[in-house]
Amino acid sequence: MNEKKKLQVWLPLLFAVIMIVGMVLGYKLRENTQTARSIFQFNTKRSPLQEVLDLVMLKYVDKVDTDTLGNDAIQDMLAKLDPHSNFIPAEHLTELNEDLQGNFQGIGIEFQIFKDTVNVMNVVPGGPSEKAGLLVGDKFLKVGDSVVTGRISAEGIKKLLRGPGGSTVTTTILRGTKTMNVTIERGIIPLPSLEAAYMAVPGTGFMRISKFSETTYEEFMSALEKLKAAGMQSLVLDLRGNGGGILGEAIDMADEFLDGDKLIVYTEGNNTPRQEYRARRKGLYEKGKLVLLMDEQSASASEVLAGALQDWDRATIVGHRSFGKGLVQEQYELSDGSALRLTVARYYTPSGRSIQKPYDKGLDAYDNDILDRYQHGELVNADSNKVVNGKAYKTNAGKTVYGGGGIMPDYFISADTSTLAIPFSALYRNNTLSNFSYLYYVSHSDQINRYKDATAFRDNFNWSETDWTGFINLAARDSVDLKGLPPHEKTFLQDRLKGLLARYRWRNDGYYQVMNVKDEVVEKALELAK
Template identity: 75%
Template sequence: MKGKNTLKVWLPMLFSVMMIMGMVIGYKLRNNTQTATSMFKFTQKRAPIQEVLDLVMLKYVDKVDSDTLGNAAIQDMLTKLDPHSNFIPASHLAEVNEGLQGNFQGIGVEFQIFQDTVNVLSVLPGGPSEKAGLQVGDKFLKVGDTVVTGNITSDKIRKLLRGPGGSTVTTSLLRNGHSVVATIKRGIIPIPSLEAGYLIAPGTGYIKLNKFSENTYEEFMGSLEKLQGQGMLALILDLRGNGGGILGEAIDIADEFLDGDKLIVFTEGNNTPKLEYHAKRKGLFEKGKLVLLMDEQSASASEVLAGALQDWDRAEIVGRRSFGKGLVQEQYNLSDGSALRLTIARYYTPSGRSIQKPYDKGIDDYDNDILKRYRHGELVNADSNKVANGTAFKTNAGKTVYGGGGIMPDYFIAADTSTGLNALGALYQNNTISNFTYLYYVSHSTQINSFDNAGAFEKGFNWSEQDWKKFVEFASRDSISLAGLPENDKNYVTRRMKGLLARFRWRNEGYYQVLNPSDEMVKKSLKILQP
């Protein structure tokens, strides 16, 4: 009984204390929802950027989209750090990640909108569309219940065609003047990073990589083993235009060329400890002759691979100075489905050189670097192709190399700037070249398909003078005059149109088999690799 009486005495007092505490905490939280009471030892205050955003949302004269405003503020903040830290809104994240994942879910066709009609340019071998009977030259009339002729955009048709794997989409097509209905079961569609892998000369292979995605090493190894089975003893690895991607894929490929436990690259940042990556297994191509092609668009993981091979004197670099991106980004997924790609370290080649070019003059200056190289003659003059104020390092064999602005080639090849840029620019801007080539392929597919392979096509097919006259007339419909076009420009255009014809039939590998025989970097590489 005594215990119960004591509880009756203290119970009102306990309720009073709890009520007072609740009032104090509630008052504090009302004043600042981001700052807890000192009772819990939390003293963090809201940053000014959050205060300003809250005030705008609460008091601004017009309605404001908080997501748009907040995203813009975040992106602007990141530009003050470096050129490659980046905020990715939730609505764009899947598309951004898709390229690195190496696949997406869809129907497996390439298309182009020509005269307000969606035309099938290529059909993935073994893919959903081929199984459903789609052919190059088909024209989409409807996707599901949606009419896709007339005012249609590439983004809209892409969204209509893509969907979860295993789902179906019914399409209405126009083929040779007749309507065809095809039901396509969507599946996983690979996005290959390896565009070509073939014997370019007896005993010499050629491999072209356009990026480093999750599947790049696997694709590369498949091509390497195939070429070795065909007697490959030397290799040209083409990284021109390769903007990088997943660092680990480039490291794995470097491991196939380097013996022992050689250092490939190391990364280090102010808040990130030094981390070294070494060769760790017996590579498939540790001894054969190797040439690596680079240009001003080769960046990031491409430069890691090139830097490692150059520092160990394993490959000859042919081309022009690479882009100069030596910053490592790590992706952090945020609570609203967006993501932050934050620069956390720099990467360094085995000799210790940083490839990152300066960015202390602002983003605009950084983004215009390639244009400045062109204006300063760097793309055409070997003497100007250098790292300004770069630091000198030594390769394993004692050759001088430079850090602080990309990878310098061992053999400089000037860019082809002799063509008439105005006329050619208009042809590309209006898709004149690709449109004419597509229509030619559709009407001459029997002739083109009569060639056994792209190599035979490269040697056996030539544009006639009548074909050129038809192209000149076709270009005039786009208000482009080709009268008096220099012979050099004419050859440039016809080579690319021939390459596109090969691409329709033999995909990207056919394209490069047609263009490479006249490619100055490739020709120089073949001379270097001669026994």
């Protein structure tokens, strides 16, 4: 009984103590939480920009789409910062992210409509349509219950074929004279960044990479192992036209070429402390000759890889001066589903050079830089192929390199301007080249399949005069007159048609095996790789 009385006396006091301690801890936790939040929260005071948008929405004489108006205002603001900070509206974000992810959802074909019939122009390797057995040359008759012969638009057929991953679509196709029912399960479509990997000559491999996506390093390693198993001792790595992408993929690739803990690249910005990226593991190709191909469209992550290999004297660079993009962007998701890609740092090669070209003359001047290079003769004249007023640096072996405007090649190869008289824009705008090569492939597939590989096709196939006349007639229907072309221009077009024809049978490996034979940059690279 005494024990119960003692408990009754002390219990309220105990609760009071617990309550006071809880209040103190809660206050401290709230204080710390508010301090932490203040780092990430923006000032709640409304900016003049928001006030103006609100007034336009409330008071303007006509109806205005304030979302579009706001997006344009954001873009104009970012244009004052640098050429690569960018606002991405929500409706465009998925498409842009797919390219970096290396895949998207669909059935995995390219198609073209000829004479009111949907033709399969390409089947993506590893995609749902390939797994279902679709082939180049197949023609769609029905998709589901809908007949797709006759007047159907490209958008119409896309709507019928698209759907969520895992769902199925039943199709009726015509293959030659045989009608077939094919069920395709929609799924992930790979978007490979490795366009080609093959042995160019005994002992020397060729590899072409078009971008740096989330799957690039994995694709590169698989191809590298394949080429080494085939006896590769020298490698030609083609990064022409590669506009960059995910920096980490380029860093991982550089690690395969560099030994020890060599510095690959470092980044630094006003609000971003210096961060170094070094070789971390034993690479698969630390020895052996390496030749890197670049041009004025090679940018960003491509230049990181090239800059590291050049500064450590690991690779020989062949081609033209690269684009000159040395700014690092980070992507921030916004509350409405849009995103901001904001420049947060510059990257620097191991020698300390920033290769970002100037952008102080405005966005138009920056965008026209490549055209200016052509007009000033840089693409055809080695003496003008240099960084103007660029700061000099030294590679590990003491070779002089320059910052401030791209990666300079060790060997300059002049661009071929002899074919500029050909009306290329009209041929490509009307798909004349791809249409002719596809129609030829469909009607001559038995003949083309007799070649055991792309090399045999490259060395033995030639267009007849009848074939050439057929191409001239097709171009004429697209209002392009190709009669009386000079011999070198005729050869130029025939080579491209041959390459496209090889692509239908042997995909991109076949295309580049045909096209690289007369590519002066590749020829020089193979010479240096011996």
